[in-house]
Amino acid sequence: MKTIKQAKVFYVICSVLLCIVGVLLIIFPNVSAITLCYVIGTIAALCGVAKIVGYFSHDLYNLAFQFDLALGIFMTAVGAIMLISPEKVTKFFSVMIGLFVMVDGVFKLQTAVDAKRFGLSNWWLILIGALLCVAFSLILIIHIDSGSGIMMILVGISLLIDGIQNLFNALYTVRIMKMDSKDKYYRGDHND
Secondary structure (H helix, E strand, O other), X not given: OHHHHHHHHHHHHHHHHHHHHHHHHHHOOOOOHHHHHHXXXXXXXXXXXXXXXXXXXXXXXXXXOOOHHHHHHHHHHHHXXXXXXXXXXXXXXXXXHHHHHHHHHHHXXXXXXXXXXXXXXXXXXXXXXXXXXXXXXXXXXHOOOOXXXXXXXXXXXXXXXXXXXXHHHHHHXXXXXXXXXXXXXXXXXXXX
């Protein structure tokens, strides 16, 4: 139970950081692409670690973290690439961010379907967030002119939507079970 609380807190922090960077990019779209690579690379690596830790936690619905081993490895790799070779990344920055947001959005589509199956009433909010992420990521991937101010605003909007979606997902779908001995038996966790 401690692991899931830590993963949830870490996940929330990463989501808030994505939102902050998104808002800052919307307000200040002319920031240096190299600086942006370092900032987003660091956040991606941290979020990747949070997702990997989350994957190994045990939440009640197993929705927020269900795909997070693969996503965590992907995000950590993206973050590492951005930190190691920011000069090379700036040439295809919008595509990289687009892929980052798209992969997360596509996995959240599955989370929305699973949330509906579990009977969570606000599953459709996860679906809308996932569809918005996929839509904005397609714009980033198709429109390759990474240097324009408009492109940076679109990157900011994409990161903001992804951050809000991840925040909602962590707060809404992660349920920490308060287990008594009967719960442990029925879940199969009876190694006392």
